[in-house]
Amino acid sequence: MIYRNQCLPRLYLPRGEGGLGLSEINHQHRATIVSIGQYLRSSQNDTLSIVYEHQETRASRTTSVTQLAKHFGQGCLSDEDETPNKCATEIARKSRQKYTETFQQMNLKEWDQHQCAKYFGGELSQEYIDKEGSLEWLKRGALHHDQERVIMAGHDQELMTxxxxxxxxxxxxxxxxxxxxxxxxxxxxxxxxxxxxxxx
Ligand SMILES: [Zn+2]
Incomplete structure (x- = not known):
């Protein structure tokens, strides 16, 4: 999808932010664990409380979904007192959203620090640039991926000039x-x- 040495985090940023909007499999896996862990933590259901208890106290750290959720989603999980009267599904969705936002912030930061690609990213956020208009072609998604790749390589200063x-x-x-x-x-x-x- 991209040329060698091109900015990898751009693949996973939303198209409206200048990325290709692809799913990163490792992130999706971890986001699902964060979401399920939060769901078990917040559920008021008696049977699920037993499952939560088991995951917290008996399951090993490498297989426990609630312990892995704490490990991956530090700062993204909510405790009961922070979310009174909300259903577990909604709280789990929020935690997943927060985790994804953190992932995208990290991608934006990496793009910002990329040796060659940072110039285009920096230029996009300037006041005199119509960011939405500049990324309209990407959002429409009407080009073949080979064409998108060449344009993005141009942005990232990775063409064989x-x-x-x-x-x-x-x-x-x-x-x-x-x-x-x-x-x-x-x-x-x-x-x-x-x-x-x-x-x-
Ligand atoms: Zn010339």
Whole structure:
């Protein structure tokens, strides 16, 4: 889905945030455990209380759903006194939502710190950028995944431009293949090469 060295967390961010909106399997697995753990913790049902008790006191730490939920979902689980008069299903849904928000915050942070991809992410949040309009094509999802991949590689500065090749020590020449004077970056090819700008 992406090129080597491209920004992996972008795959899992929602399309409205500039990601591809895919599910990350490990996250989904853990989010389900957090949700079930919270459900057992909050349920008022007598039989489920026995299950909760068993999971807390008798099941091993590596198989107990409530103990694993505490391990994965630190800061996302609620106690009974924090959620009075709410049904267990609703509380479990909230905990899962909170856990997913934490995961997406982590993805955004990683994108923000990515050596090459951080520039596009930073630019998207500028005041003079129409973020919604800029990501409309992604939200529509009308392109083939190969096309989406090339566009995103352009965003992330991971296309095989001469600047990239020199940085990766594939060649020594980092000048533009058209004008032969400026550094050949994605930004240069798209918007500032004089030769390409003349209609070539
Ligand atoms: Zn040029």
């Amino acid at each position: 001469n600047a990239f090749k020199k940085m990766a020590r594939i060649s020594n020449d980092n000048k533009c293949r058209f004008c032969h004077t400026e550094l050949e970056s994605v930004g240069h090819l798209i918007s500032s090469c004089k030769v390409l700008g003349d209609g070539y």
